[in-house]
Amino acid sequence: MDGGYAMAFEFESLIGYLYVVGGRQIHTAPPGTLCEAAPARAARGREADTFFVMVSPSGDSAAPANFYERLSTLAADRYFASSGSVTAGLRDLFAVVNRHLYDYNQKNPQKQYEASMICAVLRGADLIIARCGANVAMLRSDGQTRTIPDDWTDDDALYSPPLGVRPEADIHLTQCRVNNGTRVAFGDANLAAMTAPRIDNALVSVDLATVLVSLKELAKLQLAVMVAEFVPPTASTPPNVPVAESTAGLSGRKRETATTPAVSRPREKRPSVFSVLWRHGQRALGRLLLQFGKVFGVFGKMINRYFGPEDSKQKRWLSSPAGMGTVVMLPVFVVAMVMALWLSGTEESEFEICLQELNSRYELARSPQIANSDRQRILETWGYVQDKVEDCGALRPGDQQVSAIRAEGQQVTDRLQDITRLQTTVIQSIPAASLTRIIAQGRNLFALDSANGQVYQITLTGDGLGSQAGFYPIPEMRRGASPGGFLMGDIIDIAYSPNTDRIVALADNGILVQCEVRFLDCRTERLNGVEQWRRPMAFTIWTNGTLYLLDAEAQSGQVWRYPLSGGTFTGSTPTEYFSGPARPTLQNPIDIQIDGGGNIYILTADGTTTKHFNAQQVNFGYTSFPESQRLNAAQTFFLDDTVTAQSIYVVSRNTRTIFETSLIGNFRASYRPPDESLFELVSAVAVVADQNRREILYVASGNTVFAMVKDD
Template sequence: MFDINLYTINLINGIEKNSLPGLIALTAPRRAARGRENDSLVVLLTLSGATTITAESLQAWLQKKGEDYYKTAGTVTFAMKSFVESINNELLDRNLKRAKDGGQISAMLNLAVIKRESVYLVNVGSTRTYFIGSGESIEFGDSENQGRGLGVDQMLACRFVQKVIQENDTLLFAPVPPVSWKAEAFDGSTKLSVDAFSRRLYNQVGTDLKAAMVRFITGKGSVNQTALWNTTTISSRSETPVFTEPVVNIPSAAVDRPISQSIVGSLTSLITNEPVQGEQVSSTGDNQLRPKERPISVDAQKTPVMGTTIISPGTAPRTIKTPKAATSTPSGWQLKVGKFTRSAVTWFTGIKTSGSRFIQKVLPGLSEEPIKLTRSGLIVIAVAVPILIVAIAGMVYVRNGKTQQFDLFLVQAQQYAIQAEAQINDAPSRLASLQQSFYWLEKAETYGQSDASKSLRLQVQGALDIIQGIQRLELRSVLDGGLPAGMIVSQIVPTATDLYLLDDTSGTVMRYFLSGSGYQKDVAFDCGPNPDNALNPMGKLVDMVPLNINNSFRASLFVIDASGNIEFCIPGESGVSGSLTPPDQGWRQLKSISLFKNYLYVLDIGGNAVYRYEGDGIQFGEKPTLYFDNQIPPLGEALEIEVNGDELYILRASGQMVECTYSHMKDYKLTECEDPALFGDMRTGQIPETINFPEAQFTQMRMTAAPDSSIYLLDSRAKTIFHFSLQRNLQKILHPRLSDGLNLAKLTPTAFAVSSGRIVFMAFSNQVYYAPLP
């Protein structure tokens, strides 16, 4: 674990300041969400554009966003993406509200999360991050968003970088780095003291510079913050007393308690673009937030820095007497309310008199008892009638206003769609225009839909799908009414005529076969644990593979449990059970199997091994051999294995893939593994580009045989299927749509498979769907 020493650089017109607005550093509270317990967060947000946002309100807002980060469970990259999207959405919403005023702003973001011995980085905008290690110095930028910052576009891409950190490794955040700051210029800087490195940073930087430096020192995970002064030009430093801005360490209750009133005020100031009462700021040319100068009645040289108290030696603090409050007088709005009330009373008194005279003429018997309304009753009527009138008018306005808003947003979407058509030869600009069109269309359809909006949605969605390599799957239900309640399908094996579903709840397999009316259940099929059969040794099944039915058992399915017990499952009857010959170290925890020709491969995550059986037909009676030689990759988080020839593919829970090549000639060459095996992207050209998927949560892997040899990965978080070649190059992404009207957003895929007939099957707990591959 490392302590984080945080240094700020804020040079304005040659004068050094002792704090940097937009910079926060947080450590995890005691009651952080799962996965956030060991995270330290460092954020530098730099605003651009005309704004009256105060430095205090910006800090308060970022503090609140930091607290939200520690409430987000999941992986580091998922929490970072949520943090970035939250800031982007609020700034974008603010800009949309102020589009007519022209007071729009954008922001550049440097974000770092330190987790044990690793640091995760992401940049948004034209800002730069430098990682300076003992062996290398690297400069990172944002190549995904074409230099656009936060608050500009809803469609935001995040490129994450992970580095292992060591003692004295250093990070530099620089929104606008000097020309002299090059990665190679920082080589060897980890051996320098902070003062020596400071001199290198300040060399040829000009009169304006904003940056933050993080140096990692072995410790207990604490954060220390101070200004990084230019030791070569101390005389140019501001004469104000040195103030070290305290690093905020969120207390254990901060995650649950509501934000204080002062922070709410600051946040309101940020979103409404209004300064907090009593403070005014102006935006300078370099986007530095500074208070406007105001006349004061004390000597400026004796004015302490905010948060600092200065008491001259030998003098006692003076007690400031609070002046007595002046006699209160009615304010302007109180006078208006009183005047309105008196007018209402006079008006209703006149109505009462006229009404009484009319009733006395119509009903003479009531002449001795005229209508009586109390003063309080008249006041209630005076207040209620205007409210009723305003409510009725509001209903009419809202109805008309929604139509106007819909038309306004739809016109915006149509204009971006037309602009995209003119950018047919400029793929990045065309993609940005289509994304803007889709964004405004989404805004429009929050107020309703029309034939024009539906047509535009199909047009824009289709164009986006083509550019992004997305294809749609129109899923239809396999079984009317679904499966029994409580069943969770965890594995699917389709054949030309059968469909096998492994139930994670019971650990058994159900067989469905094609008939004239669709799939029918094989009620006599008995595969997996059976408490009614004392001779059945099977535990809950963990995996299954199909068999060619032309075997001695007439079995169509081979299944295995976590202890190495196996069963040959036969249509229409009970299966034949047995057990695999265990390796010398025995079985620990079997997770997955793969069958290629007459070789069976077994993944034992408890023993960190993959074993290889050479079979006689479908019989595997011999002792297995270890697949690996000298190089054995970590397999504790492995989920699935697939085999194609001598190639073994391993999918980890982290989303990483390992590819190993088996060697039959051990004297000549040993079995080798590529760990991790990188993914490529073939959608943008003929040469694959290295790509990763930090937001994806790959949970299953399936492989199809020739002639369409491919790898398919299920992303259960996005509910999509990634299609790769055997060289791990991304071909396309399949997005499902349900034809039965169920809300896909509320469902989570639990299993999938691709048949030899190019049919995709997907299960969402006890609902199973199918669709032909596009």
């Protein structure tokens, strides 16, 4: 029985969960349950609302757990983004969720999913409940109990058509008043199978934890329940109800999902060689000092014998242990103080010397003879300044004067070199990952971790600048997985198929996995002609579904073409894209893209891009680059041929830059973060335009995905 704590403006909501599977309690919230206070950017009129939702399986086929979590997240997002009355918002979200499910089922007649959903909105003292399917609720307030629907023995009222069955959702709305101490239980159809008086007895238990214990005793094989208790904001939380963060506090940050994330225990750190030697040194020094103590003890006895009083009761203080210790330790203390003062003085003077040299270079760079000279000389002089900035910054990190000179120098050189600095926002860091490709579709990012052979999904927040629920590893897209009975090899690349609206992953042994973007329903197949591949590097998919695979070592480079037939590549025979005497020589090709017109672009490791149409090379080259910027090395590139963009983005790790050009290769801009160390391992980029037509660059560097918003 897991607890939570949600906050509204008039009432706070104590939240508890109970999830029983096969007669055994699972200590996590049931998949598809969510309680959320209004996020920071909620639509007008929604700022004080608290939203509850429970999505449960219905029909013959049960989907993976994350399927229902995504539906609950979609419902919450849709409600807080909508405007108008509460009932209008609830009807809208039911219509949207139902339309998604219905459209999905129409495209996948062999594997259809249905869902029951119950939602509630707490606004002030009003609780508005909407349901579709078999999910139910029971409310206990002022000594009265109310069930929703009213009669659980009426199968027609209880089992209304679930979501995904009809084009229009069959929604039932109920409004209730709540006060201090009101409790409401939201549950799946298994809750309605219990007798109402027993549930009522459970709801009047002394506290929320006891309510959950009582419901567990009533449960049989299956049960999913979310219980809420409404209390004034000033009320103290019972100590036996586990308390988590308020969902109001979670607004705009990572959203808590129904799945409890696994917490890995930190690995015991192996001691370094230095630490081992240091401990041994400490012990040896201790033994040495102990021997010195014995020697000084002998000296003390000698002094006491020859210089002490005859009467031991009249001993002088100097001959006492305290006196001798003072005499011995005083020189040691003086030496230590001198050393400390010398070291601190050395650091101070070294920094001051560095700062004087920096100021001298800074004044030279700002002098009229440099400011009015040619561009190259200005860049060289400010580069001379920046070198000293790094030296002084290492001696005293964070010094305001050094930081100010660094910022001014960067601004001057950026302006002369046409470098645009974009602020970076961390979307997600994935431990021990090495991200090499990123795909953006809607509010989802898909990242390929080549180090671990795994593809992750990241669900974005509404503004596209944060992660809602961390990262989700797609089980079927993993090295060593066995989707559809096929063993997955090393994943070459991932791509988006506009023809099927699926994310596609391809392994080096020809196993291809396609997953539907929203619900990750996956199917697997094996490509033909794998024995002809030499060194597959990357692939892309055209609008008609044809897959183009870049092979780096097939007679100086080749592109294998796989046509799509009936939504599958099974039975498709690969053909060579390049053939005949006009076949080009591709030197170290690393990436491939295709535009809507069928033009293929191939990127090589030295930053060169060639363009081909119908296997014939078309005139293309990068031009108009600033003199100080050269595209002479690249990792990947991204092609955006939308009407408003028409751009190519090239990732260059050695310059820690993302270059933007037109589709004909003309330089447009180069982007770097203010802290260039963030791009030390930059490897991939994807660009999308949000609802406000802002262009957002999603950049993978090392194990982290960043967001950079282009200036208007």
